[in-house]
Amino acid sequence: xxxxxxxYIPNIIGYLRILLAIGAFWQWEQSNxxxxxxxxxxxxxxxxxYAARYFHQSSELGALLDMLTxxxxxxxxxxxxxxxxxxxxxxxxxxxxxxGFSHWLQMIAGLASGTTSHKQAGRFTLLKxxxxxPVLTLACLLNELCFLCLYLLHFLSSSSDWSKLVHxxxxxxxxxxxxxxxxxxxxxxxxxxxxxxxxxxx
Numbered sequence: 776x777x778x779x780x781x782x783y784i785p786n787i788i789g790y791l792r793i794l795l796a797i798g799a800f801w802q803w804e805q806s807n808x809x810x811x812x813x814x815x816x817x818x819x820x821x822x823x824x825y826a827a828r829y830f831h832q833s834s835e836l837g838a839l840l841d842m843l844t845x846x847x848x849x850x851x852x853x854x855x856x857x858x859x860x861x862x863x864x865x866x867x868x869x870x871x872x873x874x875g876f877s878h879w880l881q882m883i884a885g886l887a888s889g890t891t892s893h894k895q896a897g898r899f900t901l902l903k904x905x906x907x908x909p910v911l912t913l914a915c916l917l918n919e920l921c922f923l924c925l926y927l928l929h930f931l932s933s934s935s936d937w938s939k940l941v942h943x944x945x946x947x948x949x950x951x952x953x954x955x956x957x958x959x960x961x962x963x964x965x966x967x968x969x970x971x972x973x974x975x976x977x
Contacts, residue, residue: 785830788823789840792816796848803855806930810923813852817919820845821912846875852922859929870956877959877966884966887973899961914955920944921952 779788799812823841827833857867880929904910924945931938 780834780836782835783834784830785823785827785832785837786840788819788826789837789844792819792844800851806927810927814923816848830944842878846878849874856922856925859890859926873959874921877962880963880966884969887970899907902961902965905958917948917951918955921948924948949954
């Protein structure tokens with residue numbers, strides 16, 4: 776059974792996501808190819824979750840693979856942006872650290888409280904809204920699109936029609952991207968409260 780877990784359909788989709796992400800960064804200077812490969816890898820994130828529920832093939836391996844792929848891909852994209860926009864390197868590095876630290880602390884909080892998922896709303900209403908699946912999906916999509924738009928704008932001519940469209944998508948997604956960083960800070964605080972309450976009550 777443990778061996779079969781590696782062949783679960785959601786996990787196979789997860790492996791494909793990793794290959795697509797590697798392919799994207801392998802040719803990061805080819806903006807169209809990078810965008811299509813990276814976006815496909817990201818969109819498959821929703822597909823593996825749907826497959827896990829549809830085929831009843833949820834597993835700890837799949838959950839860890841999914842989260843690690845998300846964190847590593849986003850961190851790599853932000854690292855690339857820090858190379859393309861050196862004047863904003865501290866902002867991108869802050870986003871990398873905040874994203875990784877907030878998810879790590881959520882995992883610790885989950886272990887401390889005995890829950891099976893790192894997605895814990897805690898006592899904050901905004902986090903409860905955020906973890907509603909449609910909101911979570913839209914927020915993550917717009918957050919990633921914001922970073923991808925920054926990547927594309929580095930390569931596009933400012934006078935092209937595509938550049939205008941990408942600018943529009945960027946400015947639409949930017950407020951959600953900023954909100955998501957604030958939510959990550961809330962996740963840190965919420966996880967700290969859970970960990971503190973768990974250890975002080977024992």
